[in-house]
Amino acid sequence: MKNIRWDDLQVFAHVARSGGLSGAAATLSLSAPTVGRRMLALEQATGKSLFVRSRTGYVLTQDGRALLRKVQAMEASAKPVEEWISTDVERPAIRISAGTWTANFIADNFVRLWTPNDPFRICFKTTEARLDITHREIEIGIRNQSAEGGNLASRRTVEVSFAPYVARNHPNPKGSEWVSLGSDEAITRSARWLLTQQDASICAWANTPYTLRDLVRAGAGKGVMPCFAGDRDPQLMRAGPLIAELADTQYLVMHNDDRHRPEVRKAIDRLHALFRDHAELFRGDRPIGAAGTDDA
Known part of the structure; x- marks a missing residue:
């Protein structure tokens, strides 16, 4: 994957867990349109469709679920470093x-x-x-x-x-x-x-x-x-x-x-x-x- 930033993957994880843009936006203190644009950019960067979008929210595709598992593993690995720096x-x-x-x-x-x-x-x-x-x-x-x-x-x-x-x-x-x-x-x-x-x-x-x-x-x-x-x-x-x-x-x-x-x-x-x-x-x-x- 090219030109994919860690913070975009974190935004992706919030959207995946909340099931939509609004919940993720509230948690991240961003606007829902901004979150939506970043998810579109992430899909373009990965070349994969990550969500099925509907009026009721965002549902992960098979590729989206696979990416979420990888992001969760990255989060778990990064946590000790974050704690060492900030705690x-x-x-x-x-x-x-x-x-x-x-x-x-x-x-x-x-x-x-x-x-x-x-x-x-x-x-x-x-x-x-x-x-x-x-x-x-x-x-x-x-x-x-x-x-x-x-x-x-x-x-x-x-x-x-x-x-x-x-x-x-x-x-x-x-x-x-x-x-x-x-x-x-x-x-x-x-x-x-x-x-x-x-x-x-x-x-x-x-x-x-x-x-x-x-x-x-x-x-x-x-x-x-x-x-x-x-x-x-x-x-x-x-x-x-x-x-x-x-x-x-x-x-x-x-x-x-x-x-x-x-x-x-x-x-x-x-x-x-x-x-x-x-x-x-x-x-x-x-x-x-x-x-x-x-x-x-």
Whole structure:
């Protein structure tokens, strides 16, 4: 292969793992069009078709799967060098991957996760895409599925519920139209749910969960959020009942070897305790108000 840069191969790996341009772009802090152009250039450089492109995302071809295996091997080989160059030996970094809402919740409760006396640091990897724990892109992933092979382990935390939310001062909360993530950005099951509702009238689209929340706060319409996010926001109230079909379970997923490291074990235990202590909030049992009801 000629004129192929290592950083292009890393971008390729992110697209392959996230299943599309948007997830990779968010992780890499690049625009989706830029990621798309780089993938086209990589295909031209390799002379091979690496993806099957569709409205629902990017799926690896046989050549794409073969290249991903080679890139993963290169990443594993490069990791010791990267750690030698960048890691503070006295304070190793624990990388935690979580979706936008979960990362926000953890950040708000950061004092439960880390203290100045801890011999490690915390590195947030906020993304809706699933990072590769097997090849050690992160130490801990917070996911809605337990570990499936790959020398991974998981620890169940809490049940998570979802509901529609609207601005607390909205004049017609139950009759308002919807605000949604765009089809390219709707990676999670909860984000895709609204797009499957044929009778849902959508008045505005957002490309990030935070923009969706800002639109809802501004009174544009109602949007789907996890209860632990919507019920913590005093500017919002529920615009309907819990969406039963979106309820799921949250897990901490980690590499089976790394979970025995003292600093990783401490972070796992603290995260588990944090979620356990807020189980009612995650289940949706602590609403601060709902459309047409008194505040609870």
